[in-house]
Amino acid sequence: MNKILKRSFVIGLALLTLVGCGSKKSPSSDEKVNLTVWVHPYVGADKKADIEAVYANMTEEFKKTNPNATxxxxxxxxxxxxxxxxxxLAAKQGPDIFYLIPDQVTQFADKDLIANIDEFVSSEDRKGFSDTSMDAVTYKDKLYGLPILRESQSLFYNKKILEEIGADVNNLPKTWKEFHELGAKxxxxxxxxxxxxxxxxxxxxxxxxxxQAGGDIANDKNxxxxxxxxxxxxxEQINQWYKDGFISKDSITVEDSAPLFLEGKVMAAWGANNLIGAAKENNVDFVIGSPLKEEVETTFGTTGAFVVSNVSENKEKAVEFLxxxxxxxxxxxxxxVTGFIPARESALSIYDNNPEMKQMAEFTKIxxxxxxxxxxxxxxxxxxxxxxAMLEGTLTPQEAANKSAESIKTYLK
Incomplete structure (x- = not known):
C-alpha cells in the first residue's frame, strides 16, 4: 500500500446521507436509516479536505433518493x-460498511463476518468493473464487495545507472535471465x-x-x-540474488528498501504506484519496466473494496450506498485524490495524460x-x-519451501 497510508491517526467524519437500493434510480424513500462507514487514511493530512469532499459528494448523491437517512x-x-x-464484528457491533483487500475478504467471508451481496447486485450493476477487480471480491462463487481501487507492482529502473552500465533504456528485461544479465553489470x-x-x-x-515461475502458494480448495x-x-532465485549481492544484506528483514533506490544505490526497485511520486520528488530519472517472467508474466496488484458487515441491520440499503x-x-x-487506479475501465481516463500511471494501470490486467x-x-x-532462515543460511531453498508447505497444511486443517 501507499506509504502515506500507514499514518495512524483517527478522524471522525460525520456526514448526513441517504440510503436506498437497486441499480436503477430508486424512488425517493422516507425510511429512516442510519449507516456507518469505516474508511482509512487513504491520503495524508495535506489532502484531508479533498477526501472529505469526495465523501460529501457521495453523501449528496445518496440524499437524492433517501432524504431521511444518515x-x-x-x-x-x-x-x-x-x-x-x-x-x-464478533461482538455484533461495528460498521455497516468497511474496506478490505482480497485476502482479507476470504478470511472474513469464512468467519461469516461479511455479507454475500449477490442478491442485491444485478448483472447490470457489475458492468464496467474490470474482470480482475470483480474476481478479487468473489470467493467460492459469491460476491462479497464492490471494488473502488486497484494497485499494481513492477520494476522501476534508475536511468542514470542504466546508462552507466551501457543498458538500452528502451529495451529493458522481460525475463529473469535477461534481468540477471543486466543485474550482474x-x-x-x-x-x-x-x-x-x-x-x-x-x-x-x-x-x-x-x-512468475509458474508456481502457486495455495488455493481456495486448500x-x-x-x-x-x-x-x-x-x-532459489531469491537465495541466489542474496549470495551474488544483487540485493542488500538487510533484505532479510527490511520493510521498505525504496530509500536505496531514491538515493541512487540500486538499479531497479520493485514498487507500486506511489513510487512514481516519490521518485519525482527526489529527482530520480526513472523508467518503468516489465514485472518479468520465468514462465508467466504476472505481478501482484491489490484491489481495495468496500464490503457490508453481517452485523448490519440495513444490508440492502448498505449495498445501495456501495x-x-x-x-x-x-x-x-x-x-x-488518492492516486490509485480505478476499478472501472471507463474511469481509467483520469490517467490519459499521465504515462507512468497509465503503464501501471496496464499491469493490473496481469x-x-x-x-x-x-x-x-x-x-x-x-x-x-x-x-x-533460507537467506541466513540455515535452510536450503527446497527445505524452506517444504517447511512452508507443512506449516500451511497445518493451518488449513
Missing amino acids: VTFEEIPWANREQKFTTT AVEAGYYARTYDGGNTLNSSLYPLIW EVFINNEKSVKAF KIMTNEKNMIEFNT ARPGVINSQARVFMPDVQANVQ
Whole structure:
C-alpha cells in the first residue's frame, strides 16, 4: 500500500446521507436509516479536505433518493485494523460498511463476518468493473464487495545507472535471465541490482516470483503448491540474488528498501504506484519496466473494496450506498485524490495524460490479488520466517519451501 497510508491517526467524519437500493434510480424513500462507514487514511493530512469532499459528494448523491437517512464516515487507522474489525464484528457491533483487500475478504467471508451481496447486485450493476477487480471480491462463487481501487507492482529502473552500465533504456528485461544479465553489470559497477523487502508482506516479495515461475502458494480448495518444482524456483532465485549481492544484506528483514533506490544505490526497485511520486520528488530519472517472467508474466496488484458487515441491520440499503460509492463519477473523484487506479475501465481516463500511471494501470490486467484462501494472512508469517532462515543460511531453498508447505497444511486443517 501507499506509504502515506500507514499514518495512524483517527478522524471522525460525520456526514448526513441517504440510503436506498437497486441499480436503477430508486424512488425517493422516507425510511429512516442510519449507516456507518469505516474508511482509512487513504491520503495524508495535506489532502484531508479533498477526501472529505469526495465523501460529501457521495453523501449528496445518496440524499437524492433517501432524504431521511444518515451516514457517518469514521476514519480508522491502518495499524491493527484486522484485529479491530474481527473483535468489533464478533461482538455484533461495528460498521455497516468497511474496506478490505482480497485476502482479507476470504478470511472474513469464512468467519461469516461479511455479507454475500449477490442478491442485491444485478448483472447490470457489475458492468464496467474490470474482470480482475470483480474476481478479487468473489470467493467460492459469491460476491462479497464492490471494488473502488486497484494497485499494481513492477520494476522501476534508475536511468542514470542504466546508462552507466551501457543498458538500452528502451529495451529493458522481460525475463529473469535477461534481468540477471543486466543485474550482474550493475553489481559489478558497485550498485545493487534490485530491492527486496524481506520484512514486508510476501505479496510484494516472494509471491510474485512464485507466480512468475509458474508456481502457486495455495488455493481456495486448500490445495498447497508452494513446494512444487516451479514454486521452489522462486526460493532459489531469491537465495541466489542474496549470495551474488544483487540485493542488500538487510533484505532479510527490511520493510521498505525504496530509500536505496531514491538515493541512487540500486538499479531497479520493485514498487507500486506511489513510487512514481516519490521518485519525482527526489529527482530520480526513472523508467518503468516489465514485472518479468520465468514462465508467466504476472505481478501482484491489490484491489481495495468496500464490503457490508453481517452485523448490519440495513444490508440492502448498505449495498445501495456501495453502488454510489463505486459508481464511475465517485470512483474517478476518489482515485484522483488518492492516486490509485480505478476499478472501472471507463474511469481509467483520469490517467490519459499521465504515462507512468497509465503503464501501471496496464499491469493490473496481469496482476494477481494475492492468495485466495481464508488462511492466507494467517500462514504468511510462517512462510516469511522460512524465507528469512533460507537467506541466513540455515535452510536450503527446497527445505524452506517444504517447511512452508507443512506449516500451511497445518493451518488449513
